[in-house]
Amino acid sequence: MRDGLKAAAAGAYAALGGLRRLHAGKLVVLTFHRVRPDGEAAADRPMRNLETDASDFRRLLDWMRARYEPVDLSDWAAADRPPARPSFAVTFDDGWADNFDVALPVLRELGVPATVFLSTGAVEERRPFWWQAPGLSDAEIERRKRENPAECEGLGERGDPRAEDFLTWEQVRAMGAGGLVRFGPHGHRHMLLDAVPRETALADIRSCRDLLRTRIPDLCAPVLAWPNGNVRRDLDADLAAMGLVAAVGTGRGAVATPAEARWNLPRNNIDRRLSQRPALWPWLLMRAR
Numbered sequence: 556m557r558d559g560l561k562a563a564a565a566g567a568y569a570a571l572g573g574l575r576r577l578h579a580g581k582l583v584v585l586t587f588h589r590v591r592p593d594g595e596a597a598a599d600r601p602m603r604n605l606e607t608d609a610s611d612f613r614r615l616l617d618w619m620r621a622r623y624e625p626v627d628l629s630d631w632a633a634a635d636r637p638p639a640r641p642s643f644a645v646t647f648d649d650g651w652a653d654n655f656d657v658a659l660p661v662l663r664e665l666g667v668p669a670t671v672f673l674s675t676g677a678v679e680e681r682r683p684f685w686w687q688a689p690g691l692s693d694a695e696i697e698r699r700k701r702e703n704p705a706e707c708e709g710l711g712e713r714g715d716p717r718a719e720d721f722l723t724w725e726q727v728r729a730m731g732a733g734g735l736v737r738f739g740p741h742g743h744r745h746m747l748l749d750a751v752p753r754e755t756a757l758a759d760i761r762s763c764r765d766l767l768r769t770r771i772p773d774l775c776a777p778v779l780a781w782p783n784g785n786v787r788r789d790l791d792a793d794l795a796a797m798g799l800v801a802a803v804g805t806g807r808g809a810v811a812t813p814a815e816a817r818w819n820l821p822r823n824n825i826d827r828r829l830s831q832r833p834a835l836w837p838w839l840l841m842r843a844r
Contacts, residue, residue: 558832558834558835561835561838562832562834562835562837562838564838564841565835565837565838565840565841566834566837568837568841569837569840569841573841574622574641574837574840574841575641577809577840577841577843577844578623578641578642578809578840578843579640579641580637580638580639580640580641580811581637581638581641581642581809581810581811582626582631582638582642582643582644582809582810582811583623583641583642583643583644583809583823583840583843584628584643584644584646584803584820584821584822584823585619585643585644585645585646585822585823585825586646586647586648586805586822586823586824586825587607587612587645587646587647587648587658587825588602588605588606588607588647588648588649588651589605589606589607589651589653589654590606590607590608590609590612590651590653590654590657590658590661591606591607591608591609591653591657592608592609592653592657593608593609593610595608599689600687601686601687601691601692601693601696602686602693602696603827604693604826604827604828605826605827606827607825607826607827607830608827608830608831609657609658609661611830611831612657612658612661612830613661613664613665614833615825615830615833615836616645616661616662616665616667617665618833618836619643619836620665620667622641623640623641623642623643624638624639624640624641624642624643625642625643625644625645625665625666625667625668626638626642626643626644626668627644627668627670627737628644628646628668628670628737628776628778628803629670629737629739629776629777629778631644631813632777632778632800632801632813633777633800635800635812635813635814636812637811637812638811644668644669644670645662645667645668645669645670646669646670646671646672646780646803646822647669647670647671647672648672648741648780649672649673649674649677649684649721649741649745650671650672650673650674650675650677650678650721650722650727650741651720651721651722652719652720652721652722652723652726653720654671654722654730655722655726655727655729655730659730659736662735662736663733663735666735667735668735668736668737669735669736669737670736670737670738670739670776670778671722671727671730671736671737671738671739672738672739672740672741672779672780672803673722673727673738673739673740673741673763673767674741674742674743674744674745674763674782675740675741675742675743675762675763675766675767676710676743676744676745676763677710677718677721677745678721678722678723678724678727679724679766679770680710680713681713681714681718681719681721682710682711682712682713682715682718683710683711683715683717683718683720683721684710684711684745685707685708685710685711686699686707687711687715687717687720688711700747700783704747704749704750704785705747705750705751707746707747707750708744708745708746710744710745724770724771727770727771727774728771728774731771731773731774736774737774737775737776738767738771738774738775738776739767739775739776739777739778739779739780740760740763740764740767740779740780740799741763741779741780741782742759742760742763742781742782743759743760743762743763743766744759745782745783746759746782747782747783747785748760748781748782748785748787749785749786749787750785753787753789753790756787756790757790757793760779760790760794760797761797764779764797764798764799777798777799777800777801778799778800778801778802778803779794779799779801779802779803780802780803781802781803781804781805781819783805784804784805784806786802786804786818786819788818788819790818791817791818794818800813800817801813801817801818801820802817802818802819802820803819803820803821803822804819804820804821804822805822805824806819806821806822807821807822807823807842807843807844808821808823808843808844809821809843809844821843823839823842823843825839
């Protein structure tokens with residue numbers, strides 16, 4: 556469906572109260588990655604489709620806040636009951652430094668809580684993701700993930716300057732000051748966890764969770780984000796034993812309580828194209844069902 560038709564259909568649905576009915580007593584979780592300064596020159600880096608400009612980020616959150624109640628994902632998960640009104644939660648994946656420099660001021664201005672899912676190897680060891688290597692196209696990155704998932708381990712070499720793209724622990728603590736932002740595990744090496752042996756996947760998650768508890772014990776969110784959305788279902792009991800109460804994936808949707816899909820809760824990805832087109836924002840919500 557063309558963008559104009561999508562916008563028209565979703566706008567009419569919203570005007571008739573469809574979104575309020577669709578999400579009454581439900582939570583819509585939004586996923587962001589990088590938030591970049593406005594007017595930045597086109598950068599020679601892959602996966603720019605996962606980036607959002609600061610002004611688009613602010614407009615979208617302000618638009619959501621006018622229609623839905625912003626909630627802390629951890630609070631909702633711990634309460635284990637439907638929200639009182641249509642609600643949304645903001646999440647970020649990976650642990651990019653611009654979450655501190657660019658996104659945090661907007662969150663504080665609007666009073667919107669957020670959860671940042673950290674790939675702790677990038678933060679602790681200062682090693683970039685494998686796909687940040689120069690010369691890789693987005694198509695090649697996706698091909699490798701599809702054809703050789705077990706080889707897509709998340710970390711490159713120590714000393715690579717691209718590691719400066721990631722948060723430091725000092726920035727993490729500063730983000731968490733005041734209680735607006737919490738941090739959950741996103742794997743230590745950002746592996747595609749369904750493509751490696753069970754014990755390897757479990758050890759990677761445990762390393763990440765333990766490091767968070769050591770470095771930021773008062774800022775931990777008890778929710779896992781599956782790297783790349785690659786869910787596996789043979790770890791449910793182990794995740795609970797770590798003190799986790801839920802995990803989020805990458806499928807679209809909305810939920811009332813964690814019990815509906817505890818270890819693969821839906822999230823709705825915000826990419827560059829969508830963030831730049833406010834007319835499509837009702838379409839985003841209409842698909843979250």
